[in-house]
């Protein structure tokens with residue numbers, strides 16, 4: 554899940570749309586899963602609020618799934634938003650055609666779908682074109698799963714299939730890279746190896762660049778591990794991550810999911826920031 558809210562005071566609504574406008578670009582990012590794909594052939598312009606009909610799911614579908622939840626017809630769609638620029642997003646076909654389809658979860662009870670209802674109903678699917686803080690809704694495990702920390706976050710994960718296996722595997726690779734690189738940054742700053750510090754920092758900046766895949770996860774992991782704001786990464790001092798403060802912790806795999814990762818190791822850094 555990607556939006557522009559990471560960039561302070563930054564980009565116009567919906568970075569994906571700006572990328573769509575930039576016709577010279579060959580690649581763009583799926584607004585939901587953050588995969589970078591050829592936009593001409595691999596990304597659809599889809600409607601955030603479905604234009605033709607609205608569906609919902611039955612019960613509580615799993616947060617980890619390789620197939621979209623079964624759709625139950627609710628009623629006609631948001632026809633008046635069919636040509637509304639703000640209702641467009643760029644989406645890959647697994648997110649859009651495999652999972653989201655005509656799903657549009659809102660806070661129950663759902664009001665009748667008539668013109669203007671979009672101004673009063675509470676959408677549970679996060680709008681990638683709106684400004685929200687990623688960490689208010691999502692967190693990531695070291696094995697590449699995304700978890701919802703709000704009702705909107707969970708509904709968005711279910712609606713777009715954000716824990717389907719191929720995504721988890723791709724995110725896992727990036728997460729391991731981030732993990733190793735933050736370790737390197739901390740170790741090199743503990744021993745004042747400036748060249749290593751510089752290259753680790755540079756690598757993290759590149760991994761979390763907004764044009765890269767899974768930017769939200771990368772920045773979240775870096776912030777969690779280094780206890781800094783992403784914006785401060787270029788200059789942060791890490792002296793307080795002292796070697797003696799490193800402890801290891803086994804974290805249980807959060808889901809009974811299909812992948813083979815049962816447990817994984819995370820290194821939790823304690824630090825003295827607050828005490829000073």
Ligand SMILES: [Zn+2]
Nearest residue numbers: 583586645648
């Ligand atoms: Zn996608």
Ligand SMILES: [Zn+2]
Nearest residue numbers: 810812813814
């Ligand atoms: Zn798993």
